[in-house]
Each structure stands twice: as structure tokens, then as C-alpha cells.
Amino acid sequence: MKLIILLFVCASVLGSECPNVRTRIGSIRKRRHLTFPDGSTLVLTVSTAKTFLTHIPSGWNLVMELDLIFNLPGPNFTVAHARRKLHHRQKRQIWEQLQKSIDYYNLNGRACVLRSICEAKSYLAPPGRSLVHDILRSIFTAPTHEGDFREEIKDVYEDILDPSYCKQMNDCPFSLLSFILFINKQRN
Known part of the structure; x- marks a missing residue:
């Protein structure tokens, strides 16, 4: 507590440097x-x-x-895990869980997940406009330009890497994003 008070007093009097403190004030707050x-x-x-x-x-x-x-x-x-690779792995796991849950109802879950990834490019509002849209964007955005992401999905969702994939016909009978956005409109 004394160190924090000392740093605050020192920062307010002397600016950003304190002569009697080894660590810089800017480096005190670490990533959490x-x-x-x-x-x-x-x-x-x-x-x-x-x-x-x-x-x-x-x-x-x-x-x-x-x-x-x-x-x-x-x-x-x-x-234990690198931050960037962890996000790619979690995104792939979410896609696989969605696929399995849709497959349970005798629908093509893989096609529905891929359709949602394609629709996320055009259906969602710009970042910062809606929390629901931002959450859906973080789930269904495929950063195909990153090598770590390509490596993570290479066996399961390799179709996304083809730039013309979204223009092809899809085997999913419904739009998952449209359903979620419709529910969101009904609650407002």
C-alpha cells in the first residue's frame, strides 16, 4: 500500500519518473x-x-x-497456453460443439456452421454498435490470414480457406445468425 501511495505522489509531483523506484510507473499494471x-x-x-x-x-x-x-x-x-493459439482453439471447439448439437437434430451441422461464418461477414452491424453482434462476430469470424488459425482448422474446417466458398451453395436449411438476431430483436 505504501508503494502505491509513493508511486502516486511521485507521479503527480515529478511526472512519469520517480528517482527512488526501480520499476517504471507505466509497467506496474500487467496483463491480467x-x-x-x-x-x-x-x-x-x-x-x-x-x-x-x-x-x-x-x-x-x-x-x-x-x-x-x-x-x-x-x-x-x-x-500453459499461448494466448493467440488459445483463441483459435477455443473458436474451433465452439464450432465443433455447435456442429454436434445441430447434427443431433439430423441436420448438416458442419454446413450450418460454415454458413454462419459466411453470413457473419455481411449480416452483422459494424463493431461497437451492438454487444450481441460483437459477440457473434468474435465467434463466427475466421481470421484466415493468420498462420496459427490455418494450422488449427486445417483438418476440420478447411473449406473456409477457399475465398470463393461463401458463393457456393450450402446444405444448411436455416440461418443460425438470422435466428439469433431475430430473438435479439424480440427481446428489445
Whole structure:
């Protein structure tokens, strides 16, 4: 506490340099990482409910739920992995989990994920306009110009690397981004 007060007094009086302190004031704040207890997970649940209007019996509802489970980084996880490669790996894992959950409903999950990646280029608002759009952009943007990203997805989502892929026909019957953005409009 005394060091922080000394640095504050020294910085306000002398500017950015303190003669009796070894470390520069600008280097005190280090990069911080958010860590969670080992085994922590985040569950993203999407639920939709549709009411059937019938006379007898009344009150029939169809409910569909989709749960995505993400493992959160523990104390040793953040230190052990390089930051840039970690983002690429997490993005690929999210895509694979979405693919598996869509495949569960007998749809082509891989095609739907690839369609969402293509649609993210044109459907989303500019950065900073909407938090939901920024989150979707961070999930569905493919930085194909980075070598680490190319290496991470080379076996699974290699189709993205072709510049003309988004112009080709896709086997996905619905737009995942349109569905999410429609839900977002309904809540506002």
C-alpha cells in the first residue's frame, strides 16, 4: 500500500519518473487473465416454446432446448497456453460443439456452421454498435490470414480457406445468425 501511495505522489509531483523506484510507473499494471476454479463450466442454454392451439386437451406446448457446455480456464490453463493459439482453439471447439448439437437434430451441422461464418461477414452491424453482434462476430469470424488459425482448422474446417466458398451453395436449411438476431430483436 505504501508503494502505491509513493508511486502516486511521485507521479503527480515529478511526472512519469520517480528517482527512488526501480520499476517504471507505466509497467506496474500487467496483463491480467480471468481464471476459474478447476472443473468450472459455462452452460449456454437456448430454449424455444411453441403453443399448440387445440380444443381438447388444451395447453399443449412443444419445447426445444439446446445446451452448449464450455469448460472454463483453470489457474494453470492460462499460463500453459499461448494466448493467440488459445483463441483459435477455443473458436474451433465452439464450432465443433455447435456442429454436434445441430447434427443431433439430423441436420448438416458442419454446413450450418460454415454458413454462419459466411453470413457473419455481411449480416452483422459494424463493431461497437451492438454487444450481441460483437459477440457473434468474435465467434463466427475466421481470421484466415493468420498462420496459427490455418494450422488449427486445417483438418476440420478447411473449406473456409477457399475465398470463393461463401458463393457456393450450402446444405444448411436455416440461418443460425438470422435466428439469433431475430430473438435479439424480440427481446428489445
